[in-house]
Amino acid sequence: MNIKRWLALLGAVVLLVVSIGMNSLISIASFDWDAVVDPNELLGTSIAGSENMLEDGDVDNRIAVITVDGAIQDVGSGSLLSAVEYDHNFTLNQLQSVLEDDTIKAVQLHVDSPGGGVYESRELYDAIMEIKEQRDIPIYVSMGSMAASGGYYIAAPADKIYAYSETWTGSIGVIMQGINYGQLAEDYGIVFETLKSGPYKDIMSSTRPMTDDERAIMQTLVDEAYEDFVDVIEAGRGMSEAQVKQVADGRIYTASQAKENGLVDEIGSQEDTLAALKADFDLEDAMVFEYGYTDESWSSLLGVKVAEFFGPSAEERVLNKLLSDYEAPRAMYLYGE
Numbered sequence: 001m002n003i004k005r006w007l008a009l010l011g012a013v014v015l016l017v018v019s020i021g022m023n024s025l026i027s028i029a030s031f032d033w034d035a036v037v038d039p040n041e042l043l044g045t046s047i048a049g050s051e052n053m054l055e056d057g058d059v060d061n062r063i064a065v066i067t068v069d070g071a072i073q074d075v076g077s078g079s080l081l082s083a084v085e086y087d088h089n090f091t092l093n094q095l096q097s098v099l100e101d102d103t104i105k106a107v108q109l110h111v112d113s114p115g116g117g118v119y120e121s122r123e124l125y126d127a128i129m130e131i132k133e134q135r136d137i138p139i140y141v142s143m144g145s146m147a148a149s150g151g152y153y154i155a156a157p158a159d160k161i162y163a164y165s166e167t168w169t170g171s172i173g174v175i176m177q178g179i180n181y182g183q184l185a186e187d188y189g190i191v192f193e194t195l196k197s198g199p200y201k202d203i204m205s206s207t208r209p210m211t212d213d214e215r216a217i218m219q220t221l222v223d224e225a226y227e228d229f230v231d232v233i234e235a236g237r238g239m240s241e242a243q244v245k246q247v248a249d250g251r252i253y254t255a256s257q258a259k260e261n262g263l264v265d266e267i268g269s270q271e272d273t274l275a276a277l278k279a280d281f282d283l284e285d286a287m288v289f290e291y292g293y294t295d296e297s298w299s300s301l302l303g304v305k306v307a308e309f310f311g312p313s314a315e316e317r318v319l320n321k322l323l324s325d326y327e328a329p330r331a332m333y334l335y336g337e
Helices: 003-030 088-100 120-133 152-157 181-186 212-235 241-247 255-260 270-282 299-311 313-326
Strands: 042-046 051-053 059-071 102-115 114-116 139-148 160-163 169-172 251-255 284-292 332-334
Touching: 003 051, 059 088, 059 270, 088 120, 088 284, 102 152, 102 270, 114 120, 120 139, 120 152, 120 181, 120 212, 120 332, 139 152, 139 270, 152 169, 152 212, 152 332, 160 255, 169 255, 212 241, 251 255
Parallel strands: 059 102, 059 284, 102 139, 139 160, 139 169
Antiparallel strands: 042 051, 051 284, 114 332, 169 251
16 A cells, blocks of 8 residues: 555545544533433432433322334443343333332323334233233323334233324334355355254355245244234224234334224324323323433443443444354344344
């Protein structure tokens, strides 16, 4: 490489570093640090963390607002340089707190998710059902821009479902995918040597095509998860199996289409949902709150903010996961896999 190319490369690196630094400084300068923690909004602590008051009211009659935002997958919690969009354990802890708190008289579950793992979706569903069965309090769902597949799965048991006018929902079904790069490897002279204890030990291997027998085996797993999805909607929406399967072919629905086919009850915003919940159950004077991240120290709070400024972007985290993580194929309640 000649001197001009070295200089050009050095210049590009300097520009990149300066750009990242300037963007971080701009973010820091423009950020509302006073809003990081508002002492007036911290009501106390619970298993889920802090309680941030959204509307003042009767402390013995409260409405908890729980938000599921992002893909429903357990990717762990955020660290100092890596924030997460959806924290599965935190969401489960919120539901557990509702179960244990007798002052909570209703729940508004806000769902803005394309779905996610079959396992994680079921965990949320079971936690919601435990609240319904043990606490017998109303749960209303408000849908954001998307509440599809696993996002609908967790909404189905609600007492009433509101979709915003521009919500996409549905995508009822299961998907499982794998990548077969065997031909690409062969083109480059790469040979994979596999020792296995049985004929199906490397089922859905990424180094060779699936056999018909293997495809049939994996299809049974998908079919079983699909039937569970159908059962959840039957129970939650009061529909027959035939009615559910008529709309459960994987397609996505607009809010108006979903209302027409019985998947949602009303078209309205998150605010409309809360107002209806209050009116329907005589909770106009209830305190409304949400759970927030709070730790014994500032470390977790600062970690989220530092990650916003200096950590990898969402796209970079996805790329890193694809390049560094190995995951066996898994069944997903997910739209857009």
